[in-house]
Amino acid sequence: MSEILAIVAGITFVTLAAVNVVVMPTLAPHAQLLLLPGFLCLLGSNRFGDAGVIGGRFRLAAWALLAWPWIASFALLLASIRVPVDKLIHFWQVPLYASPLLPVAASLALGWRLSAQPRPKPSPAT
Numbered sequence: 552m553s554e555i556l557a558i559v560a561g562i563t564f565v566t567l568a569a570v571n572v573v574v575m576p577t578l579a580p581h582a583q584l585l586l587l588p589g590f591l592c593l594l595g596s597n598r599f600g601d602a603g604v605i606g607g608r609f610r611l612a613a614w615a616l617l618a619w620p621w622i623a624s625f626a627l628l629l630a631s632i633r634v635p636v637d638k639l640i641h642f643w644q645v646p647l648y649a650s651p652l653l654p655v656a657a658s659l660a661l662g663w664r665l666s667a668q669p670r671p672k673p674s675p676a677t
Contacts, residue, residue: 559665565589566661572654583650586657590617593660606667609660616656619649 565588572585593610623646631639 562592562661562665565592566658566665569654569658569661573658583653586654589657589661593657593664603667606660606663609656609663613653613656613660616649616653620646623648 568585569589572582575582590613593613627639627642627645
């Protein structure tokens with residue numbers, strides 16, 4: 552029972568940290584360091600079937616938004632081989648497009664994970 556309480560408390564903590572980034576919106580990527588424990592929690596529960604279809608989609612959206620800056624930066628790197636840099640300079644913000652959505656997606660995925668977590672049964676009073 553104490554193991555379930557520890558899991559629920561941990562998931563609650565990381566969900567509140569992710570919601571904190573949503574409540575104080577900023578485009579600064581360094582503020583998203585608060586999402587790291589949440590993504591580690593999502594990584595630790597990699598069973599996609601236990602959260603249902605909606606929970607799996609929330610989790611997939613969070614991971615896709617986390618990967619977007621890396622994918623877009625790599626695409627700009629490959630494009631810079633053929634296209635002159637002065638034409639690519641207009642696209643420097645593309646990797647940052649996911650920054651405002653990442654905390655929302657992480658909060659939804661963690662909230663769904665928290666709601667799917669089994670609750671401990673109260674012990675009978677003696």
